[in-house]
Amino acid sequence: EKMGTPSWKVWVGLQEAKTAKFWKAVSSELIATAILMIVQCSVPLKWPGNNDSGTTVQIALGMGFVVMCLIEGFGHFSGAQVNPTVTLAMFVARKLSIVKAILFILAQCMGSLLGSGLVYVVTPANATGTFATTVVNPLMTPAQGMVVEMYLSFMLVFVIFGATDSVKKITMPSLVIGLAVAMNICTGINHTGASMNPARSLGPAVYVNIWENHWVRLPLRPQVSL
Amino acid sequence: EKMGTPSWKVWVGLQEAKTAKFWKAVSSELIATAILMIVQCSVPLKWPGNNDSGTTVQIALGMGFVVMCLIEGFGHFSGAQVNPTVTLAMFVARKLSIVKAILFILAQCMGSLLGSGLVYVVTPANATGTFATTVVNPLMTPAQGMVVEMYLSFMLVFVIFGATDSVKKITMPSLVIGLAVAMNICTGINHTGASMNPARSLGPAVYVNIWENHWVRLPLRPQVSL
Amino acid sequence: EKMGTPSWKVWVGLQEAKTAKFWKAVSSELIATAILMIVQCSVPLKWPGNNDSGTTVQIALGMGFVVMCLIEGFGHFSGAQVNPTVTLAMFVARKLSIVKAILFILAQCMGSLLGSGLVYVVTPANATGTFATTVVNPLMTPAQGMVVEMYLSFMLVFVIFGATDSVKKITMPSLVIGLAVAMNICTGINHTGASMNPARSLGPAVYVNIWENHWVRLPLRPQVSL
Amino acid sequence: EKMGTPSWKVWVGLQEAKTAKFWKAVSSELIATAILMIVQCSVPLKWPGNNDSGTTVQIALGMGFVVMCLIEGFGHFSGAQVNPTVTLAMFVARKLSIVKAILFILAQCMGSLLGSGLVYVVTPANATGTFATTVVNPLMTPAQGMVVEMYLSFMLVFVIFGATDSVKKITMPSLVIGLAVAMNICTGINHTGASMNPARSLGPAVYVNIWENHWVRLPLRPQVSL
Numbered sequence: 001e002k003m004g005t006p007s008w009k010v011w012v013g014l015q016e017a018k019t020a021k022f023w024k025a026v027s028s029e030l031i032a033t034a035i036l037m038i039v040q041c042s043v044p045l046k047w048p049g050n051n052d053s054g055t056t057v058q059i060a061l062g063m064g065f066v067v068m069c070l071i072e073g074f075g076h077f078s079g080a081q082v083n084p085t086v087t088l089a090m091f092v093a094r095k096l097s098i099v100k101a102i103l104f105i106l107a108q109c110m111g112s113l114l115g116s117g118l119v120y121v122v123t124p125a126n127a128t129g130t131f132a133t134t135v136v137n138p139l140m141t142p143a144q145g146m147v148v149e150m151y152l153s154f155m156l157v158f159v160i161f162g163a164t165d166s167v168k169k170i171t172m173p174s175l176v177i178g179l180a181v182a183m184n185i186c187t188g189i190n191h192t193g194a195s196m197n198p199a200r201s202l203g204p205a206v207y208v209n210i211w212e213n214h215w216v217r218l219p220l221r222p223q224v225s226l
Numbered sequence: 227e228k229m230g231t232p233s234w235k236v237w238v239g240l241q242e243a244k245t246a247k248f249w250k251a252v253s254s255e256l257i258a259t260a261i262l263m264i265v266q267c268s269v270p271l272k273w274p275g276n277n278d279s280g281t282t283v284q285i286a287l288g289m290g291f292v293v294m295c296l297i298e299g300f301g302h303f304s305g306a307q308v309n310p311t312v313t314l315a316m317f318v319a320r321k322l323s324i325v326k327a328i329l330f331i332l333a334q335c336m337g338s339l340l341g342s343g344l345v346y347v348v349t350p351a352n353a354t355g356t357f358a359t360t361v362v363n364p365l366m367t368p369a370q371g372m373v374v375e376m377y378l379s380f381m382l383v384f385v386i387f388g389a390t391d392s393v394k395k396i397t398m399p400s401l402v403i404g405l406a407v408a409m410n411i412c413t414g415i416n417h418t419g420a421s422m423n424p425a426r427s428l429g430p431a432v433y434v435n436i437w438e439n440h441w442v443r444l445p446l447r448p449q450v451s452l
Numbered sequence: 453e454k455m456g457t458p459s460w461k462v463w464v465g466l467q468e469a470k471t472a473k474f475w476k477a478v479s480s481e482l483i484a485t486a487i488l489m490i491v492q493c494s495v496p497l498k499w500p501g502n503n504d505s506g507t508t509v510q511i512a513l514g515m516g517f518v519v520m521c522l523i524e525g526f527g528h529f530s531g532a533q534v535n536p537t538v539t540l541a542m543f544v545a546r547k548l549s550i551v552k553a554i555l556f557i558l559a560q561c562m563g564s565l566l567g568s569g570l571v572y573v574v575t576p577a578n579a580t581g582t583f584a585t586t587v588v589n590p591l592m593t594p595a596q597g598m599v600v601e602m603y604l605s606f607m608l609v610f611v612i613f614g615a616t617d618s619v620k621k622i623t624m625p626s627l628v629i630g631l632a633v634a635m636n637i638c639t640g641i642n643h644t645g646a647s648m649n650p651a652r653s654l655g656p657a658v659y660v661n662i663w664e665n666h667w668v669r670l671p672l673r674p675q676v677s678l
Numbered sequence: 679e680k681m682g683t684p685s686w687k688v689w690v691g692l693q694e695a696k697t698a699k700f701w702k703a704v705s706s707e708l709i710a711t712a713i714l715m716i717v718q719c720s721v722p723l724k725w726p727g728n729n730d731s732g733t734t735v736q737i738a739l740g741m742g743f744v745v746m747c748l749i750e751g752f753g754h755f756s757g758a759q760v761n762p763t764v765t766l767a768m769f770v771a772r773k774l775s776i777v778k779a780i781l782f783i784l785a786q787c788m789g790s791l792l793g794s795g796l797v798y799v800v801t802p803a804n805a806t807g808t809f810a811t812t813v814v815n816p817l818m819t820p821a822q823g824m825v826v827e828m829y830l831s832f833m834l835v836f837v838i839f840g841a842t843d844s845v846k847k848i849t850m851p852s853l854v855i856g857l858a859v860a861m862n863i864c865t866g867i868n869h870t871g872a873s874m875n876p877a878r879s880l881g882p883a884v885y886v887n888i889w890e891n892h893w894v895r896l897p898l899r900p901q902v903s904l
Contacts, residue, residue, distance in 0.1 A: 042413040066409050183747060291631040
């Protein structure tokens, strides 16, 4: 971007990190991920005596619409990636410096803890349940769960890259990406909880201390023999 | 706006109040809020013998779509704010004179009473129930409820300001704001009824006389020790 | 439109009725209303042993999306009014000649009979039930039902005029009108079946011979003492 | 397209088949249909102990949104037809050479087997059930089922041709086509499973070996006496 700067310096991004715009972007990721998690931790709650709470369609639409809102509200600051997998993909595609990528991921994890924590303190204990943690369905093997999460992450990143393509210039990228999240939740919620997002899975896991098969949602998954 | 008028006079807005356009805008808020309340009081009704009435998704989509329709239908008259919290935020952002803000809020309260009343007279007594009143979930403390309502109001105002930003010029602001309302209902309906709107809470409360913890939905909430 | 033609002749529209374009438009209303009714008669069916069939959200989205599709598919032929109330409103607003309005309404009624009939012959008897007929909820008085239907018809016409305003030029009128239909169904389905459309109510009533309080859905309702 | 080439050669399309672009398009159909089937086989699964899995609205929105995503993601490679009926209609409309049409249909069938297979291996046996196979409702005759499938296929093709019309240039064709798929599922899911797509019906049928009345979904249906 900056003329005269060697390309490897741009790739590292230390110079960029001295600007106010850079830290605005990092803060934007933190706040946007916190909002994502406020919705994420609220929509699936099963309230005592209310069979209609936490239905799949409520979760899918709530999450799809919040992603759309975050892109409209925070997109011009940081892209509203709110997801380490997306940030990693953007980094690989050379749309992000390494310093920015690392700080975005840290901000996303902190935002997740913040947003989940806020919902945790306002939710009564008997409605908390497993609190939006994403566990592989007990009827499935962890390897099966990993395949599902890999597919869902791929689809999300694929749609994001397609919808934000500067050549195609589609009309409402925020709506398309939001509805893609809703689609992925309709697809995989019963298999793995349809996380697609390691930061999203982090927050709830910390508060209710459920870590079962958590690794299947990491973008760089270990090659384990099951 | 008007050249030659001192800025404090524009801020007060008495001059503006002498125009027909001004009173058209006030009437527009009254009618739009009445329509909002007709939908709001109808969608959550639980009809005897029909388990499928008043589901969360029905409420969320009904309210999201009516907000979209009101913005398309009344937006060019008054902005279709239909919400004292939004009007207050617009006033703070200097997009509204003080006289206009006060009359908008009065019109919204009157509209709420009108719309709720219309639904009240056409709804059979055994389907009325708590009639769309917004009460803090009995499993929660009022303070928890207030945190939820403050978050929901913040998100709504945040999306409205983002979607109507004259620089970004997004494609369908009415759709984005409508779906943000649907998202907020998916998020907070079981916590507090997801009011986000003191005028919206006023109407139903008057007809069925339920005022429990009503203050948590006021935009300027008292600092009480609980 | 045609220069040199006296305005009353345009208003009557006999000259227009000699063109192929005119009859294309009339046919378009017939086919579009038939498609509307195919969806309308299918979505609310309660299938034996399937509690999830005919839910409110399924009906609302099915009908909202079909109206959007019809406007995209038939809008340039005839406006895809598919509703005598809309045609009457368009006639009053001088957007339609009297001959065209009458033939549109006849075509809509024939289309309703055709579409409903098609669904009737492919639906098993024990899933037919009251077959999408719109009756006022037995808990309500007919006068209450009429108020609800008048409000729903008003909202529909109001959104149609707003969304197709040639000055505002909104981005996706078909989507806005479709979602307004979905909103109206979420609002009034338990009160009156949310007809909004006399042609829509005609077809099913003929096949299962249910005419109870049918008159509340006519655009020109008789002034009866109840 | 290519100047100097006789039109019948363009219609056959052998020359086109020597280009990289051609094979990219064929691969695009294979991958896009595989993704379609991953969603199609996942959304209707009934999980033990979860009454809220596989609801009609979840299926309709999941499938509608995936079609929108596929058009945005693969549309510029091959049109994202993902459906032999659509490919056949495009061929009849002279928008496709015969060689391309045949290879597209083969690719769609292979994609269907691939996508369905992927879901089959990650889904526990007691959640598989009839695995998204499309059978005519046992309360209906096969002839009735065929009428429903013919109507649904017609509507889909009609909306696709309308939404991609180069004269009308509508704003978001992907959204309109996606919501048309959702509409068709709301309409016909209880009659026939709302296949609209022979390739879509092929994959699941292979894995669970259910072929009952499969022929009603073929675009060229045999004239049988029932």
